[in-house]
Amino acid sequence: AQTVTQSQPEMSVQEAETVTLSCTYDTSESDYYLFWYKQPPSRQMILVIRQEAYKQQNATENRFSVNFQKAAKSFSLKISDSQLGDAAMYFCAYRGSGNTPLVFGKGTRLSVIA
Amino acid sequence: DVKVTQSSRYLVKRTGEKVFLECVQDMDHENMFWYRQDPGLGLRLIYFSYDVKMKEKGDIPEGYSVSREKKERFSLILESASTNQTSMYLCASSLPGTRTEQYFGPGTRLTVT
Numbered sequence: 001a002q003t004v005t006q007s008q009p010e011m012s013v014q015e016a017e018t019v020t021l022s023c024t025y026d027t028s029e030s031d032y033y034l035f036w037y038k039q040p041p042s043r044q045m046i047l048v049i050r051q052e053a054y055k056q057q058n059a060t061e062n063r064f065s066v067n068f069q070k071a072a073k074s075f076s077l078k079i080s081d082s083q084l085g086d087a088a089m090y091f092c093a094y095r096g097s098g099n100t101p102l103v104f105g106k107g108t109r110l111s112v113i114a
Numbered sequence: 115d116v117k118v119t120q121s122s123r124y125l126v127k128r129t130g131e132k133v134f135l136e137c138v139q140d141m142d143h144e145n146m147f148w149y150r151q152d153p154g155l156g157l158r159l160i161y162f163s164y165d166v167k168m169k170e171k172g173d174i175p176e177g178y179s180v181s182r183e184k185k186e187r188f189s190l191i192l193e194s195a196s197t198n199q200t201s202m203y204l205c206a207s208s209l210p211g212t213r214t215e216q217y218f219g220p221g222t223r224l225t226v227t
Contacts (some may be wrong), residue, residue, distance in 0.1 A: 106156035
């Protein structure tokens with residue numbers, strides 16, 4: 001079974017600085033997608049960014065980018081120019097080939113210090 | 115915009131009660147999911163459904179059942195609520211496929227006393 005590991009239960013970053021959240025996963029599949037979801041204190045989860053395993057280029061969405069290392073099975077999220085609104089729980093998730101549910105990590109709580 | 119709604123934001127029930135948590139999505143998604151979220155444990159999948167009247171067990175189905183009679187609605191049922199089912203329950207929906215995004219509801223905080 002696939003597993004997703006987030007080794008940092010909590011992180012903090014100064015406003016305007018850069019922070020990187022770590023995620024590793026375990027799979028024997030070659031075709032899969034990886035996701036980062038954000039859950040602000042209001043609790044509605046939203047998608048931040050997604051990465052297809054076959055694409056070597058790292059995905060970017062404005063201030064959010066990933067460092068996808070397929071051989072190492074690593075998928076970290078970098079947040080640049082951190083803002084107070086970035087404070088949230090961040091979940092890394094994996095989906096294998098076909099129509100299967102997401103597998104989530106345990107999450108990293110990010111605090112942004114003004 | 116995709117909207118996933120859940121019937122209650124907060125719910126308090128007594129031990130032994132039958133509890134219904136309702137989830138409705140308005141984007142004609144085939145897939146629907148129920149997760150529970152607990153501190154330090156992340157999101158754990160309870161049940162999911164790929165189509166009307168279809169259901170699949172997730173990682174922690176014990177003590178729960180589900181119903182999907184209409185495409186837009188997916189209900190989670192606690193037949194006899196217990197205190198260890200006190201949790202945040204999140205519903206989600208998506209189109210089929212590997213790359214598709216899951217859209218989440220706001221969650222229901224259930225307390226069983």
